[in-house]
Amino acid sequence: MSVLRTVIQDTHQKLEAAGIPDARLEAEVFVMNVMRMARQSIFAEQETDVSAQQQIALDAFLERRLLREPLAYILGQREFYGINVILTPAVMIPRPETEGLVEHALFIAMMGMESRDLLIADVGTGSGAIAINLAMHLPAAKIFAVDVADAVLDVAAYNVRVHGVAGRVSLGIGDLLDPVPEPVDLIVANLPYIPTGRIPTLQPEVQQEPALALDGGPDGLCLIRRLLTQAEAKLKDSGIILLEMDPEQIPAVQKLALNHFQEGSTSVEQDLAGMDRILTIFRQSPE
Ligand SMILES: C[S@@+](CC[C@H](N)C(=O)[O-])C[C@H]1O[C@@H](n2cnc3c(N)ncnc32)[C@H](O)[C@@H]1O
Structure with a gap:
């Protein structure tokens, strides 16, 4: 089983190798979403175990992102002027x-x-x-x-x-x-x-x-x-x-x-x- 720190590093490297801008930030956003953790927690709890199920969910996110699907479509939402809006690829x-x-x-x-x-x-x-x-x-x-x-x-x-x-x-x-x-x-x-x-x-x-x-x-x-x-x-x-x-x-x-x-x-x-x-x-x- 991997810990948060290595999962973030690994995700970051894969995104960067694919030429995706802001790769580190995106790696953190993926992990925050899959692990349902706030940003400060992913820094404070770097040695937390990532379960096999969470790793599968992360890999699925990553696979889509490496095909250059926009992050907001993968997450299904975007923050705009202080509110969250739900998104599909139709919008x-x-x-x-x-x-x-x-x-x-x-x-x-x-x-x-x-x-x-x-x-x-x-x-x-x-x-x-x-x-x-x-x-x-x-x-x-x-x-x-x-x-x-x-x-x-x-x-x-x-x-x-x-x-x-x-x-x-x-x-x-x-x-x-x-x-x-x-x-x-x-x-x-x-x-x-x-x-x-x-x-x-x-x-x-x-x-x-x-x-x-x-x-x-x-x-x-x-x-x-x-x-x-x-x-x-x-x-x-x-x-x-x-x-x-x-x-x-x-x-x-x-x-x-x-x-x-x-x-x-x-x-x-x-x-x-x-x-x-x-x-x-x-x-x-x-x-
Ligand atoms: C650039 S997007 C802007 C969407 C949204 N207002 C925003 O700022 O995020 C333009 C929108 O105009 C819609 N649109 C395109 N042609 C249109 C038309 N003839 N009449 C009304 N809406 C149209 C598209 O479906 C799309 O949702």
């Missing part, structure tokens, strides 16, 4: 940079909007991570969370229920804003924005995520373009749109937005790495 794994979208949406909703009973649309909701956080932090808001795929909405529905916000998050299936029944105050969207041609160059883990969540068409902007067109009828006059995208796409989308909303204005927020990431579009310029 995109929420990214840390998208936490900035939530943060900025909350700032706008709390500081910049007159009404507290906001109507919000989360377009391309995926796991529901954005919609759930908005509902939890904005207790008077009602959120329409839309996705185009049934399997995605099943996961979102589960997460919405688990976090106790099903009364204020309505899930809808369809194309972009089509299922949203009335004009909203705020549209928040992290839509697929990767140009089709760039997808084969992405890390192997990312390529295992659903194409529907990644592929933004030839220039990455197909969905965003259509969203802006639909928003003309689905955004209130005082409404605001927040879009996450690639830094390089922002100037083009700023231009498009001002073509749609000629009395509007835009501003840009950076992500944690200092890259332009979120475009805010005011339907009517606040100045």
